[in-house]
Structures are given as structure tokens and as C-alpha cells.
Amino acid sequence: MQLGLSESARATTAEEARFRVNYPNSKPRKSRIIALDAEGLEALEKLTSASSWPGAHFLRYVEAKGASDSLHMLPVDAVLEDRDGKRVNLADEIADADVIVMVTTAGASAEAAEVIGNACFVRSKMTTGLVLNSTDVPAEDLARTLTAMRPFAAMLVISKGDEYVPEMLSALRV
Helix, strand or coil: CCCCCCHHHHHCCHHHHCCCCCCCCCCCCCEEEEECCHHHHHHHHHHHHHCCCCCEEEEEEEEEECCCCCCCCCCCEEEEEECCCCEEEHHHHHCCCCEEEEEEECCCCCHHHHHHHHHHHHCCCCEEEEEECCCCCCHHHHHHHHHHHHHHCCEEEEECCHHHHHHHHHHCCC
């Protein structure tokens, strides 16, 4: 071991390079990108029509539902809809997902974020929230959406329009 080198500097030495894996990750990520409102869905439709996202399922939130008939008061499941209009269960979609991203707009209700966030928490899944903001939305509406989503997203990002969505999804390796 060389003295005086930081962990980062030591990890980049030729001696440590022999431990690196020299091929790309062979296991593709399974991503679920869920629009929580109509504007979020529009942003995702623009995105999916422009490029391909292998391993990603683009969905829209339809409604909450109880996890079982005996547990109606804790909605930890929901009905989602894919691009073809097929309805699926949230629990089934996130069961083997690596990345879950919720896309909504400033001022929108956060009920969907709460349901999805609870379902992900119960299943030990991390979520990311992407809030699309525009200049015509009052600051109070943005604050209300952020406050409501904060407990349900490990990372919460504010975007000034939907042009940031592809960059954010690429950064998350969707």
C-alpha cells in the first residue's frame, strides 16, 4: 500500500486496475417510469416517440387499490396502464424493477405518489420523483407538490420543462 494516497487515488493505480471488470454490465436494468398526471403522461409520450428505452416500461397511474380485500385502508397497490392501454398491477410491475421514476407536474395532486411510494417502501424499492415545473405555476403550487412527494421519493428533482426528462432518465440508466 502506498502512503499518502486517498482511496480514490489508490483505486486508480495500475496495481488496483487488475481487479476491475473489463466488460459492460451484462444484466440490463428493469425500469418503471410512471406518469402521475396528464402532463406527465404527455412528457413521457414525447420521450418514447423520439427514442427507444430498452428494459423500460412507461406507464400511467389510473387508481389506487387495496393490497387485499381485508386491508382497504392502506393502499399499497394500484392500477396502472401501459402505452397500449393494457391495465396492470403496480405490485406486479415493481416486483423485479431496479428503477422506479414518478413523473408529475407542479401543482398536481400527490395521491398517486403516496400510493406508489408506499408500495415501493413495503417492497424495499427506491423511487425517484421528477416534478415538471413551468414559469406560469405559482411557487405555492410547486411547494405543495414537493412537500407532498418528499416522503415518497428518495430523490426528488425539479425540471423546468420536459426537455430535462431524457437526460434525467439517462443519468438513472433507465
